[in-house]
Amino acid sequence: MRREYLQIDRINGPLIEITDVRDVFYGEVAQIRSRETGEVRIGKVIKLEGDKALIQVFQPTHGLASENSITGFTGNAFTLPMSKNLLGRQFNGIGEPMDGGPQVYSNREVNINGAPINPMSRVYPRNFIQTGISSIDVLMTLIRGQKLPIFSGNGLPHNQLTAQIISQARLGEGSDENFCIIFAAIGVKHDDEHFFRKAFKEAGVMDQVVMFVNYADDPVAERTTTPRCALAAAEYLAFVEGMQVLVVMSDITAYCEGLREISSARDEVPSRKGYPGYMYSDLATLYERAGMIQESKGSITFLPILTMPNDDITHPIPDLTGFITEGQVVLGRELYQRGVYPPIDVLPSLSRLMKDGIGEGYTREDHQDLANQLFASYSKVMEVRDLSQIMGEDDLSELDKSYMEFGRQFEQHFLGQSFTENRTIIESLDLGWSLLTILPKTELTRLSPKLIEKYLPY
């Protein structure tokens, strides 16, 4: 029988401090049982100093007093049992079943923190995933095993876009049998969670989904474990069971706010906007878990969603994320207000893995150059629009007028597509070429004469 502790020395937000502890290890899980109600809270040791242990508690600490609970240490790090029976199930942010179903039994317990993948053991991802959305497929191609976040803003249709990707994208080669989705909801509204549940049902994938849910009104401290539980499950299903796993996570912003809250309770020196200085490393321990390895046929493709506070892309949350992930899909409020769906702001968007997963043998030979041309031309549209605001469109040169027209058509027909419209990559590429006919040929500086000859319709 291990020692139990009857007294809590300090309670500060999600943190409690216990003294006189012995034989407790860093990272050990603690159970705090209320003597009044019998309710059990779970926590984890986040600092040890001599016989003092600082514990982060995942449930609300209100109601706890210095002498109304019994704390025991479990002798374990934070682990979860893993098996294929996870599929179709729903858990809370610390991995307890919340769908009324049984506990998952398995003799395979894994540490939810995982461990870094040895770069020598990785396989560089090169397989194109068609999402059926032109702007993504042509301009920021999603690659199997990629971590590609969606940078959104409050009220923008990121959930809808994600749902469309889920229903249209095919991750498994040929059959989708070996395909599953892990959905981690971090601090989301009940509505949002319902929306996704419905989307999974409609896509007919519900029994291939594992959900880890922390609602907006659930404890903040649990937000730091929710994504880790989800990624531990993803690693197991991808790398042990060999499945093609898509991890959708919403909302990273809520996760970071959780981190900030704990950091400030610990009196740590804050970095920008009060977020802790180690937020980059911390986020990396989530995002870097995506990928492919030599040992297994499985893969983890990771689509985290975050809402940019004030639509500010330089805010630490999108900023640090962009420094870690392999690109980003940025949603724009202005496009949205003009009724463009999906409102993807293509210029700041990027897929870093696209260069190796497109072109001849993957999509089509013209893909990279066409994408560069569309980017270059559309960025020129932005300049011309600024000019037209000053001079009026009528006074623009003929060339500039053609850019204005190109911009309109591009937004309406290339970016714009309906929620159920599923275009093939060839359709999308051809659509790109047809828009380029609006511009004089001399403006197509990114395309070789050979490609122009072959693909430009006139």
Add this chain to the structure above:
Amino acid sequence: MTTDKQSGIIYGINGSVVTGKAMRPFKMREMVMVGNKKLIGEIIVLESDEAMIQVYEETEGLTPGEPIISTGSPLSVKLGPGILTNMFDGIQRPLKAMQLISPVFIPDGIGLLSIDSEKLWETHLTVKVGDQLSGGAVYATVPETELIEHRLMVPPHLEGTVVKVKPDGSYNIEETVVVLEDEHSHRHALKLHQIWPVRTPRPVKLRCEPNKPLITGQRIVDLFFPIAKGGTAAIPGSFGTGKTMTQHQLAKWSDAHIIVYIGCGERGNEMTEVIEDFPKLIDPKSGKSLMERTMLIANTSNMPVAAREASIYTGITIAEYYRDMGYDVAMMADSTSRWAEALREISGRLEEMPAEEGYPAYLSSRIAEFYERAGMVETLCEADGSISIIGAVSPAGGDFSEPVTENTKRYVNTFLALDKNLAYARHYPAINWMDSYSGYLGILQEWFQENIAEDVHTLRNKMLNLLFEENKLQEMVMLIGEEALPDGQRWILEVCRLVRLGFLQQNAFDSEDTFVPLEKQYRMLKVIEVLYDQGVDCLKKGIPTTILKNTELFDGIVKMKYTIPNNDLSGITEIEDQIERYYSELIKQYSEQEDV
């Protein structure tokens, strides 16, 4: 457990920092083994009985009361054949060897591993009994890779007479091949490796002026903002602007003998990419695979943060070792900001007083010390060697006034500022020509004059000035439109567009354009100058810009990077001829009209 090893006990654990008690016998900066798992750590604060230790592995699972064992030596690297073509973690443990212990994930508590001690190397001994050797002298050579001869050198500070030499043969790195006797009759075994503490710069005979360029094959770097061999450069830019791409391009194509590439707190896949791609790339000069001259250090963003702090020192020490053999080494560190953040995180855990944005007050001096380890030198064995350091900087929010960028700027001479807007428009490399600079222009001028052309610098300045002019004119265009500008100014805009599209933009994915020899770079820029000058002559005759802009001619110039092969520049001469013909014809026509 051996009894002569000192031991203390763990008192506290806070992330990557462990506090130890009973630490009196330990030394500052000593490497220690922490806990039952024997995690590797380094003492960073020592105060009477107590020590703070930064631990290079995951600390979860440690319990107060577990032992801390002394190793007696500072954090060091093992220097010998077997470094090149390999990838190591931040404290020089080979990632390949780790795969044998754990196939997918990085294991902890595996102790100190280093370069392969069993592999046999074809060794040629270059000394004989009776030879007098001093620090830096070469006593044996090993063909480490197809490209690089590894020269084994007497450790600095050691001097003596050779009393024993092994014959040429196959030896592993632990084998003693030479015995040296010093003036006190102490004998020193020289093996196929030596050990060096990473935080101590290796000594050199003399520091020299860095007066040769590091040729990178990247036009905007080589001609506009050159880096000297032995120089320092920083590449700052917000996420996705092309720091890593630029670093990879330099690692692939620059004319250094040895590449030390440090992935410091960046993506795992980027390291995998190098491992997968470099062996397939062929060095244009030697015809051998580029991997043969490359070594990698990987501390990815999710690996323990303390090892990130160490990775930079591990890398630079290895760079110095190859420099000492007389090689030109180029070292890329992507990203130095992650290293600075590691300093910040550890400093925070030590509860030090923070300076700007939570960074410790010694940030600036650490950055300075690091970049000062670059240089063109005369080595102890009187060979010429150099280390060029190219560091990526990742400013938070893309704001160049943050502490790491600011402090880096003070100590580097070439500054390649990446620009978000250029990247958005897919103008690559997205190096902004208004904000970038090189402090090596003057020093390198002579080299360029002797090796490329008399007028390289005047040409560069002229074109750069035009680009500055363009920048001002564009502000006007935003107010009144291009057509309202006078002809001379419109001509500048047209020509600058050519400079940007035809010269500054360089396609890393095109087999011809990815690396361009200096000769072609110069000729490309020269063509645009010829065009500009001819146009100006025409303008003086009153010929309007709209006529000067011949679509075919312009198109030819924009595409010359693809159409003219790197090894046959006759096409450029043709374009020049076309330009001359076209404009002299124009002038002729125009003066005939006037005569009528």
